[in-house]
Amino acid sequence: MRMESIEVGVKYFADMWKGQREYDVLNIVQAYNFGGGFLSHSGKSYSLDSAIQFSKNQAGEYA
Secondary structure, three states, rough: OHHHHHHHHHHHHHHHHOOOOOHHHHHHHHHHHHHHHHHHHHHOOOOOHHHHHHHHHHHHHHH
C-alpha cells in the first residue's frame, strides 16, 4: 500500500509537470502541496509572498 501511494504521488507530480511546463518548477512543487488552483493564483514565476497569500486565502477564517 505504501509503495502504491508513492507511485500515485509521483505520477500526479509528473502529470502536473508535463502539463504545466510554462511554470517555474517551484510553482509546480507548491501546486503539488496546495493543489492545482495555486497555479492560476501564482503566475508563471514562484514567489514566497504569493504562496503565503494563497495559503491565507485558502485558510480563510482559520488564518
